[in-house]
Amino acid sequence: MPATPPSQQPAPHPTGPESPYLRVCRGLPSDRVPVWFMRQAGRSLPEYRAVRRDVGMLESCRRPELVTEITLQPVRRYGVDAAIFFSDIVVPLEAVGLDLDIVAGTGPVIAEPIRTRADLDRLPELHPEQLGHIGEAVRLLVAELGPTPLIGFAGAPFTLASYLVEGGPSRDLLRTKALAHGDPQLWNDLLARLAQISGAFLRAQVQAGASAVQLFDSWVGALSAADYRRLVAPHSAAALAAVADLGVPRTHFGTATGELLADMAAPDGSACVDVLGVDFRIPLDEGARRARAGAGRPVAVQGNLDPALLFAPADVLTEAVRGVLAAGDRTPGHVFNLGHGVPPTADPDVLQRVVDEVHAWVPARRETAQPVG
Numbered sequence: 001m002p003a004t005p006p007s008q009q010p011a012p013h014p015t016g017p018e019s020p021y022l023r024v025c026r027g028l029p030s031d032r033v034p035v036w037f038m039r040q041a042g043r044s045l046p047e048y049r050a051v052r053r054d055v056g057m058l059e060s061c062r063r064p065e066l067v068t069e070i071t072l073q074p075v076r077r078y079g080v081d082a083a084i085f086f087s088d089i090v091v092p093l094e095a096v097g098l099d100l101d102i103v104a105g106t107g108p109v110i111a112e113p114i115r116t117r118a119d120l121d122r123l124p125e126l127h128p129e130q131l132g133h134i135g136e137a138v139r140l141l142v143a144e145l146g147p148t149p150l151i152g153f154a155g156a157p158f159t160l161a162s163y164l165v166e167g168g169p170s171r172d173l174l175r176t177k178a179l180a181h182g183d184p185q186l187w188n189d190l191l192a193r194l195a196q197i198s199g200a201f202l203r204a205q206v207q208a209g210a211s212a213v214q215l216f217d218s219w220v221g222a223l224s225a226a227d228y229r230r231l232v233a234p235h236s237a238a239a240l241a242a243v244a245d246l247g248v249p250r251t252h253f254g255t256a257t258g259e260l261l262a263d264m265a266a267p268d269g270s271a272c273v274d275v276l277g278v279d280f281r282i283p284l285d286e287g288a289r290r291a292r293a294g295a296g297r298p299v300a301v302q303g304n305l306d307p308a309l310l311f312a313p314a315d316v317l318t319e320a321v322r323g324v325l326a327a328g329d330r331t332p333g334h335v336f337n338l339g340h341g342v343p344p345t346a347d348p349d350v351l352q353r354v355v356d357e358v359h360a361w362v363p364a365r366r367e368t369a370q371p372v373g
């Protein structure tokens with residue numbers, strides 16, 4: 001049998017059980033609360049704005065050296081416990097040939113929205129060889145990151161469908177929901193295709209060396225629990241199942257999902273979620289309670305500081321961070337994060353204070369028992 005070229009061999013995972021982030025994801029005690037931020041790389045950082053000055057968003061995602069530099073920036077600056085791969089949820093859609101762009105200040109814009117059976121035929125499956133640049137970037141990154149784990153990610157089928165059907169960002173997702181209810185067969189075929197694409201994107205990142213994944217279903221809070229269960233959950237479960245055999249922890253995240261948390265913790269009744277993202281609308285310990293009710297087992301939680309608190313006076317922010325940490329102590333495991341992404345106008349010095357505050361906290365479930373007395 002011919003030897004696999006070195007560039008195609010899966011990189012060894014350099015992150016041992018000592019990583020606080022991976023320990024908490026696996027339900028183990030940790031001597032500190034791990035912290036990372038959604039959108040930790042991005043416009044809030046001057047060093048990001050400098051390297052992106054002359055390069056478009058999608059173009060920057062195509063350049064492995066630039067992806068590596070941008071992903072590392074917040075890790076270097078803040079000392080966060082995990083890196084998240086710099087890319088975007090629409091990158092795998094571009095890889096299968098869709099004509100789309102990411103417009104600054106707006107978000108993804110799709111040239112020809114997908115609303116009919118004929119439109120769906122323009123959306124082929126994603127094959128690993130279309131993701132060569134992604135694998136290359138992940139391998140470069142993992143080599144640079146040392147012990148810090150890399151989180152791979154993908155958009156969940158529903159959130160991807162919302163951009164494809166609407167043609168761009170939308171407040172109320174009217175067309176998306178009308179399609180889901182009006183033509184369930186087309187909807188299910190579309191979401192099944194997107195689950196394949198999403199799963200293949202996750203798989204490529206893990207096979208190249210990412211130590212964990214997060215599935216972003218940012219806009220799924222637009223649905224009722226009954227509709228989520230019927231129209232979305234099986235497809236999200238399928239996307240997460242694409243990395244089941246690779247043994248990495250899986251986080252499932254959405255916003256405004258208070259009523260969906262039980263189902264998101266076990267989409268389609270499966271045990272494919274290790275960590276559940278909770279946004280700021282409900283307390284973290286209540287989120288953990290709902291996750292446990294849905295999954296029938298303890299599930300670690302991630303969150304959930306309201307990003308708006310980053311703009312509050314320092315003492316108010318400190319109290320809010322400690323409130324999240326105290327609620328996290330009452331859960332089976334807590335990864336500190338914001339309830340949603342870092343706003344572009346956030347002050348990096350304020351984020352640094354949050355990281356330091358989290359790292360100063362002594363978690364209730366520590367690695368070694370504390371001496372009594």
Ligand SMILES: Cc1c2[nH]c(c1CCC(=O)O)Cc1[nH]c(c(CCC(=O)O)c1C)Cc1[nH]c(c(CCC(=O)O)c1C)Cc1[nH]c(c(C)c1CCC(=O)O)C2
Nearest residue numbers: 038039040041042086087088089104105106107216218341
């Ligand atoms: C819904 C969604 C998108 N993209 C993503 C989601 C899910 C997470 C979420 O809910 O925020 C996921 C995403 N997008 C980006 C990352 C990188 C990693 C990280 O979190 O640090 C991740 C994980 C980079 C990005 N993706 C985007 C930027 C900003 C583009 C720029 O810097 O020019 C970044 C850093 C563009 C983008 N892409 C998207 C939006 C809404 C935007 C913002 C548009 C804007 O306000 O300019 C779609």
